[in-house]
Amino acid sequence: MGDRITLAEVARLAVILRRDPSSAVAAALEGWDYPISREALAILDLYDLTMAANNDSKKGRPKPHGGRPWPLDNKQERRWGNTGGRSREEVVAILNALGHSLPV
Numbered sequence: 001m002g003d004r005i006t007l008a009e010v011a012r013l014a015v016i017l018r019r020d021p022s023s024a025v026a027a028a029l030e031g032w033d034y035p036i037s038r039e040a041l042a043i044l045d046l047y048d049l050t051m052a053a054n055n056d057s058k059k060g061r062p063k064p065h066g067g068r069p070w071p072l073d074n075k076q077e078r079r080w081g082n083t084g085g086r087s088r089e090e091v092v093a094i095l096n097a098l099g100h101s102l103p104v
Contacts, residue, residue, distance in 0.1 A: 032069035044068060 017025040027035040044065050051062045064072055086094075092102045 027069060030070070034069045036067075036069050041068070 014025075017023045018029060020026055021030075021041065022035050022037040024035050027033075044067050048062075048064045051065075055062045066072065095102055
């Protein structure tokens with residue numbers, strides 16, 4: 001920095017690097033194994049959609065392609081809400097009392 005580049009420009013460049021998934025900075029901040037381009041992510045999504053569209057529903061849902069730099073396990077999914085140890089029937093009864101129409 002100093003006389004060649006201002007602090008504001010450094011901050012703008014850091015924001016650009018952070019938003020670009022193909023940069024090593026973004027991959028490191030996200031905890032990914034490696035950087036990946038947006039095009040590669042789009043191709044992987046298209047592959048997953050093609051596999052899902054051509055899948056036999058009796059065999060279950062196909063697994064996503066493993067080419068993404070982040071783990072694909074369900075352990076990282078967030079759960080919204082807290083059932084508080086209630087059974088499904090109790091949750092459905094509470095939601096139906098609030099105006100929803102869920103089957104029991």
